Amino acid sequence: MNDLQELLRDLQNPAIVLELGGLLICLGLAWWITRMLGRSFAGHSILLGRRIVDGVLFPALGLVFTSLLKLGLLKIQHVPVLKVAVPVLVSLLLIRLMARVLASAFPDSSGARAIERIVSWMAWGLAVLWITGWISPVLDELDGIQISWGKTHITVLHVLQVVLTSGLVLVLSLWMSAALEQRVLRHAVADLSMRRVLANAVRALLMVLGALFALSTLGVDLTALSVLGGALGVGLGFGLQKLAANYVSGFVILLERSLRIGDYVRVDGFEGTVSDIKTRYTLLRANNGIESVVPNELLITQRVENLSLENSRMLLTCHFWVGLEADAVQVQAVLVQAALGAPRVLPDPGPSAVLHEVTPQGLHFVLNFWMDDPSSGQAPVRSGVNLAVLSALRSVNIGLGQTPQEVVMRR
Numbered sequence: 206m207n208d209l210q211e212l213l214r215d216l217q218n219p220a221i222v223l224e225l226g227g228l229l230i231c232l233g234l235a236w237w238i239t240r241m242l243g244r245s246f247a248g249h250s251i252l253l254g255r256r257i258v259d260g261v262l263f264p265a266l267g268l269v270f271t272s273l274l275k276l277g278l279l280k281i282q283h284v285p286v287l288k289v290a291v292p293v294l295v296s297l298l299l300i301r302l303m304a305r306v307l308a309s310a311f312p313d314s315s316g317a318r319a320i321e322r323i324v325s326w327m328a329w330g331l332a333v334l335w336i337t338g339w340i341s342p343v344l345d346e347l348d349g350i351q352i353s354w355g356k357t358h359i360t361v362l363h364v365l366q367v368v369l370t371s372g373l374v375l376v377l378s379l380w381m382s383a384a385l386e387q388r389v390l391r392h393a394v395a396d397l398s399m400r401r402v403l404a405n406a407v408r409a410l411l412m413v414l415g416a417l418f419a420l421s422t423l424g425v426d427l428t429a430l431s432v433l434g435g436a437l438g439v440g441l442g443f444g445l446q447k448l449a450a451n452y453v454s455g456f457v458i459l460l461e462r463s464l465r466i467g468d469y470v471r472v473d474g475f476e477g478t479v480s481d482i483k484t485r486y487t488l489l490r491a492n493n494g495i496e497s498v499v500p501n502e503l504l505i506t507q508r509v510e511n512l513s514l515e516n517s518r519m520l521l522t523c524h525f526w527v528g529l530e531a532d533a534v535q536v537q538a539v540l541v542q543a544a545l546g547a548p549r550v551l552p553d554p555g556p557s558a559v560l561h562e563v564t565p566q567g568l569h570f571v572l573n574f575w576m577d578d579p580s581s582g583q584a585p586v587r588s589g590v591n592l593a594v595l596s597a598l599r600s601v602n603i604g605l606g607q608t609p610q611e612v613v614m615r616r
Contacts, residue, residue, distance in 0.1 A: 550576060556573065
């Protein structure tokens, strides 16, 4: 009689009522503890999830209580129901752990969701093999398949153990880094840019340490990594020097805080608000919604105009041509008064109008004025000033002249 037939026979035993009752009590106790802790802590976390039992804590507590019940009932009877419940809870725990950690570390990544689905299928497949008793023959078969690489011989089972153990350690490392960022850095570091660089550094350090720990526990010789490190250094020095420069520049920007998230800057003719600072590039979002990806090296080696460093004022200029018969002093006064009436034009320092040049086609005036909040856009302010000037000139019967370019085009 194989394990599956024995399991089906035990499930027909009337004594399973005791198991079912104990299992329901264990799950109910796990739900009650999770619910009480969910009330104590505001918001959601990896442990508690968004809907009380959506996190890691519920399947973890259920697994602990069910395992203790299984150990107790094994002394008096068979436990077929608990033999099914334990692998199901183990699979659910792994799936919840992977899903919640990846969602917290990479909230907008489609690759993280793909990894979550793969882990879910693998976890439920292992649970089915565990319940049916086929896991031992499958593991023996995988251990018998060898892969030869020079003088090294490894089995498929060993490869799977390395992958699964490394993945679990890396997930736990991501969990620790997310917990440090939410519980420690968010309260200890007020500056958003500094908090971002510290969170990235902690995450990278924990992932490297986790990978080294996983490889060492599986018997991988870490001395071979020194050769790989030397080769990687040579590659960075030649083929990856631009990539390395961008990463180093990203940490320099975050540490020096010359640019911060939320600053309004002008880089290479593109104006926008710094929406995010990555380790390799910086995202700028313009007022029209267009995002520009700027390599961090460009922000270090070229000129960057940070319009948010000193104040929120900006000087704008508009040009106007009127006829030669117009009174220049009157035109200056009309331009200044019209600009003062436009929205978002600052009265201090006030606008100024100067006669820039006198041409046979008309008088050329330059109107200078200051605006506030340049991140909200310059075009609406220019439009408001132009409309106000046009209305004011028409009200005093001053006609507009022709620009030299218009005269040339007509000729």
